[in-house]
Amino acid sequence: MLLSLPVAVQAHPHGWIDLRMRLVLDDQGRLEALHQSWSMDPFYSLVILEELGHAAGEDSLEAGLDQLGAEIRDNLSGHGYFTELHVDDQPVSFEEVSEYTVLERDGRVQFVFLLPLSQPLEFAEHTLRYQVFDPSYYLEMVHEAQDDAPAPGALVVAGDRQCDTRILPADPNPERIMEAAMLDVDDQAQPGLGRHFAETGEVTCQ
Template sequence: MIGSFDRRHATLWQRLSGASLALLLLFLPTVIHAHPHGWIDMSMRLVFDDKGRLAALHQSWRMDPFYSLVILEELGQVDGGDSLEAGLDQLGNDIRGNLSPHDYFTELRLGDDRLQLGQVSEYTVLERGGRVEFIFRLPLAEPVTLAGETLRYQVFDPSYYLEVVHEAGDDGPLKEALVVSGRDGCQTRIVPADPDPERVLTAAQLDVDEQGESGLGRYFAETGEVTCD
């Protein structure tokens, strides 16, 4: 596969993070200017345990239609007679392994404190409506009690090669894009990103084989907020 693309694209992929590479699993057929080069539609469900503590973040990521199409076509061309389901299973294993060192692109804070995350053991990849979907349960290292404090999270690719946004319609994020499970009395909202114009310009000027400043994606990330009584 690699031999069918020019050296410029190989260099691009060598410079991508392992996480982005595992998510995309392909080489761009043409040079595309400006970041991001793809997107993920995300849904988030906060999971509380029977003691009312936040225990995990259940996330669903839907890759954009273009990358989904190419990935599905690539998996359909794999020799050996493996089924699409088997290919998606292997893809899920690769994605999980490459996202693990990056905390699964997820930052979680309670008040001023950043919360530590555990390792994903429950996950799946499937095709739904022509799009590839990665679904996983991200546990906290230790369950926490919100006790009236506001919990905030961001999910982003640090390189901003991929943009991660909550599932949305014409009027903004969908209600089901951020929900709470196992706990009553919680209020949720999704705060849109408000990047500095200079960073917008920086991202727009990045070529496909260039990498932005470390953590560039943070400035373009939406923020989910949850406050429980």
């Protein structure tokens, strides 16, 4: 769904993405966008880069990455950019993404984009929760980790606002785990399977 590139492995997921999330605030301290950085896993990145290298011909890799970025953005647009956001359990809507880039860093392909809210949101004294996941669970999406824990920069709030942040691990039940394990590369997962394997970012600001 995300890239439509072949990956020769069995069972879901077929790869993973390391996620970094930054909450972008306006000058009134309201949430106006989610700045996300997705790093494809090393093997999946290698497949992408090799495909781009074969297809590039006389064109540069940078041009290929630019084109790939547009394709990813367009594919994700119809799926809410794989992002769900709630404030006190009320869903928050987004606008279309117009700022994005794809780059290669340390052998990994990164998709970086700014996901704007439909309107600025004041969320002081409220609890904000988000999940980022591939609904089909073809790709597993987890926050960037360090020493078996979320990395310090995996979830941050821009500016100097006093906020508490935490990342809650996924807790799928055994039936969902078995369902995912039994899917091979050609099988279609039930809609929304990825939600059960999604971490939850949680933010509360004074």
